Amino acid sequence: MTSLPLTLKKISHFLERLPGIGEKTANRLAFYLLRMPENDLKDFANMIASLKSKIKLCSSCFNFTEEEKCEICLDKKRDQGMITVVESVLDLLSLEKGGIYQGIYHVLHGRIDPLNNIRPEDIYIEPLIKRIKNNKEIKEIILATNPDMEGEATAIYIREKIKNQFIGSQTKIKITRLAYGLPIGANLEYADYMTLKKAIEGRNEY
Amino acid sequence: MTSLPLTLKKISHFLERLPGIGEKTANRLAFYLLRMPENDLKDFANMIASLKSKIKLCSSCFNFTEEEKCEICLDKKRDQGMITVVESVLDLLSLEKGGIYQGIYHVLHGRIDPLNNIRPEDIYIEPLIKRIKNNKEIKEIILATNPDMEGEATAIYIREKIKNQFIGSQTKIKITRLAYGLPIGANLEYADYMTLKKAIEGRNEY
Numbered sequence: 001m002t003s004l005p006l007t008l009k010k011i012s013h014f015l016e017r018l019p020g021i022g023e024k025t026a027n028r029l030a031f032y033l034l035r036m037p038e039n040d041l042k043d044f045a046n047m048i049a050s051l052k053s054k055i056k057l058c059s060s061c062f063n064f065t066e067e068e069k070c071e072i073c074l075d076k077k078r079d080q081g082m083i084t085v086v087e088s089v090l091d092l093l094s095l096e097k098g099g100i101y102q103g104i105y106h107v108l109h110g111r112i113d114p115l116n117n118i119r120p121e122d123i124y125i126e127p128l129i130k131r132i133k134n135n136k137e138i139k140e141i142i143l144a145t146n147p148d149m150e151g152e153a154t155a156i157y158i159r160e161k162i163k164n165q166f167i168g169s170q171t172k173i174k175i176t177r178l179a180y181g182l183p184i185g186a187n188l189e190y191a192d193y194m195t196l197k198k199a200i201e202g203r204n205e206y
Numbered sequence: 207m208t209s210l211p212l213t214l215k216k217i218s219h220f221l222e223r224l225p226g227i228g229e230k231t232a233n234r235l236a237f238y239l240l241r242m243p244e245n246d247l248k249d250f251a252n253m254i255a256s257l258k259s260k261i262k263l264c265s266s267c268f269n270f271t272e273e274e275k276c277e278i279c280l281d282k283k284r285d286q287g288m289i290t291v292v293e294s295v296l297d298l299l300s301l302e303k304g305g306i307y308q309g310i311y312h313v314l315h316g317r318i319d320p321l322n323n324i325r326p327e328d329i330y331i332e333p334l335i336k337r338i339k340n341n342k343e344i345k346e347i348i349l350a351t352n353p354d355m356e357g358e359a360t361a362i363y364i365r366e367k368i369k370n371q372f373i374g375s376q377t378k379i380k381i382t383r384l385a386y387g388l389p390i391g392a393n394l395e396y397a398d399y400m401t402l403k404k405a406i407e408g409r410n411e412y
Binding site for chain 1: 209210211212213214216217220223224225226230231233234235237238239240242244246247248249250251252253254255256257258259260261269270271272276277278294295296298299302
């Protein structure tokens with residue numbers, strides 16, 4: 001790397017800090033940037049410089065936004081009584097892609113993960129409970145944390161937390177979890193044991 | 207993507223234009239940037255904005271540099287009589303890594319590739335010939351274009367070009383090509399036919 005000019009070396013080092021980018025990829029990206037139009041680079045630089053000051057978390061669901069509330073929460077056409085709880089905004093984007101879901105969200109920004117020292121109070125669980133308490137419209141909470149150990153633990157924790165909250169109260173909130181099973185286009189031959197087990201347990205009349 | 211704030215969306219779109227980065231990776235990178243320290247982002251933005259004005263090509267070997275000549279060409283300890291011809295600065299960096307090579311370079315910034323409309327005059331072959339003509343110190347040209355069809359064609363083209371240049375002249379410049387053969391740590395079982403053929407043809411006494 002000694003043979004690279006300083007600016008390129010610094011850009012390359014910065015890119016190497018991003019997830020999934022090693023030294024060679026970082027160099028390749030830096031060289032590619034060098035060939036892009038000057039104006040595009042200037043625009044990109046401006047956006048990067050203002051990124052942190054512009055982007056905030058939605059005061060209601062913790063999705064990213066440049067305003068007080070995010071577009072989804074402000075969308076009057078969406079069902080404000082149905083909240084899907086996701087670990088990250090990336091998960092939210094996946095669910096948004098097909099336009100299959102018409103409710104709103106709650107982004108936890110993490111999951112309970114004791115091995116990595118992430119406790120329930122480190123993610124946005126408490127604001128979710130408050131949100132449910134303060135909004136009588138809410139009819140269903142869909143737990144859409146990831147189907148792995150930490151995601152499962154987080155879903156269970158939230159379920160119990162909500163149930164405890166409403167013991168003895170008249171409110172009847174439905175708590176659901178995304179379905180487990182074989183992904184579309186999958187091959188039984190290559191499916192793992194746990195997925196097959198869940199697919200059998202969750203079989204439906206046909 | 208409609209649910210992302212504008213700045214994030216634009217950064218993500220920009221990153222998607224880079225090689226090997228799809229929509230999901232672009233989003234993940236943009237979100238990661240959001241969590242980086244403000245100052246680092248500002249520094250990065252400044253570097254990006256000044257990148258194109260700062261980085262030039264070395265007037266001698268066409269490596270990237272911020273000065274008139276690159277560090278390698280200016281390094282008096284290196285053998286100025288030995289030039290390794292590479293397709294790109296990335297290739298130069300690979301050769302520099304181990305510190306095994308102590309000569310200087312010539313970067314073509316491409317290879318002859320008629321299918322993609324890249325002709326000999328589109329890459330820096332002519333300056334190489336001039337460089338050899340004007341510098342009587344040069345004793346050896348190592349052709350280090352890639353061992354594939356286009357790289358091979360480029361190497362042959364340059365070899366003939368240099369030879370023609372010095373027909374009848376007293377100068378005796380050695381033209382060499384990197385060795386072909388099995389890469390270290392390879393397994394014969396998985397080696398391809400062409401590599402094995404070259405390894406047998408190039409066998410050495412042992």
